[in-house]
Amino acid sequence: MARAIIAGSGVLPGLLLQAGPAHVVRLAGVESEPLDAPDIPARFEQFGALFADLRAAGVEELAFAGALSRPAFDPSLMDPETMALMPRVAGAMAQGDDTLLRTIAAIFEEQGFRVVGALDLRPDLVAAEGPISGDASDAHLRDAARARSVLDALGPLDVGQGAVAAKGQVIGIETLQGTDAMLRFVGMSQPGSGGVLVKRPKPGQDLRMDTPVIGPATVMKAAEAGLSGIEIAAGSVLILDRDAVEAACEASGIALWAAP
Structure with a gap:
């Protein structure tokens, strides 16, 4: 074929x-x-x-x-x-x-x-549930849960695939401009927040056409924005160049993990 x-x-x-x-x-x-x-x-x-x-x-x-x-x-x-x-x-x-x-x-x-x-x-490009680089703290997990809850609530509105939370507050939501623009906004408005980026599909999203992705550039932009953690959805977010992503996490001190 x-x-x-x-x-x-x-x-x-x-x-x-x-x-x-x-x-x-x-x-x-x-x-x-x-x-x-x-x-x-x-x-x-x-x-x-x-x-x-x-x-x-x-x-x-x-x-x-x-x-x-x-x-x-x-x-x-x-x-x-x-x-x-x-x-x-x-x-x-x-x-x-x-x-x-x-x-x-x-x-x-x-x-x-x-x-x-x-x-x-390329099913090999996604991660199974669990740690990928570094250790997620309890604070990381709480912020990730907060960002996930917002993405779930916005899912029916077809808004975006990413959100950032820090200290229990949502400080960034991805819209049409994309993840990079959201991270720039977070870095300018809440520098040094130590927050968590959550990247996952919208509920019910057609993954054939628009599979969420992260790559080494995502990690570096998250670090530049003052974040300290990234959570991705297990089995449904592509990791582009996993070795480079893990190296970027280690270099920037960002914890990366996959969650259900």
């Missing part, structure tokens, strides 16, 4: 390519890493052309990987298939990211493609 990876930015497309040969769909305006794989160029405004090119390449299975910003559509470039889909896509864009991504997945599935996720292709 031929596979294609619709590539966003970052290292995840390359990690998924290690799971087996695949074509790489490169979207105009998206900076993706160079990879040793056949390319399929595409545009957000030309779904019809992409469907045709995927079929011509024999692709039956699709994986979405890497960071993608919400696209700005140029109506003058739209093909007829995209124009027909726009009311549906625009309606989804007015809601949260998970709604939009579920809609995109459904569109590809209706065209006969099977959509798989990073967890399907």
